[in-house]
Amino acid sequence: MKKLLASSIVAATAFAGVSAPAMADLSANVGFASEYYYRGILQKESSASAGIDFEQSGFYAGTWAADVGDGLEYDIYAGYGMEFGDFSVSGGVTGYYYTGEFDDTYEEVNLSAGWKFISVGYSVGEWDGFGESEDYDFIEVTVEHNGFYATYGEFGDDFDGDYIEVGYGAEVGGFDLGVAGIFSSDELSDQEDSKGEPTESEAIVFTLSKTFDL
Structure with missing residues (x-):
């Protein structure tokens, strides 16, 4: 597979008595990545992106698009999330x-839960295209502290492969800057050895983005 799907945010609503702010928030974002990677898979070098998001009382919806060379990838997502103390679910x-x-x-359907500096996400979905259909799932664990983060992600079902991503992000002059190292297994890699066989890959990625309130 050339590409694997964008992240999501999702939520359980079973915690009675916890209320979210009623204020609505509409925002837009633009960004650029030296290499567009998602879940350890290279999508395109030098990719620009843009999106718009709406949030109110824990509910969210949005769309996001990125240049993938042969046309655009565009994502549409919606869900619900909440926080209670040091915990969050979506x-x-x-x-x-x-x-x-x-x-x-x-x-895909996305579920996530977090506590302080650690979060766990689980997604289950279906790839449907070019006359074929495959099921997959994906689990990821992320730890973060003061802008530094590390993520381990792994595919299952009809898809295989795992990756590790470590990086740092900060806001500078109203822009979000990031750098990450991505280490992918041969199942996710776009690189080959001298015999033409897939091999593990490594990449350094730089990102720049800006979010605007509307």
């Missing part, structure tokens, strides 16, 4: 679509 759905022949449709 649940939602995400769809990943393409205007060209780079890849085809992914649709």
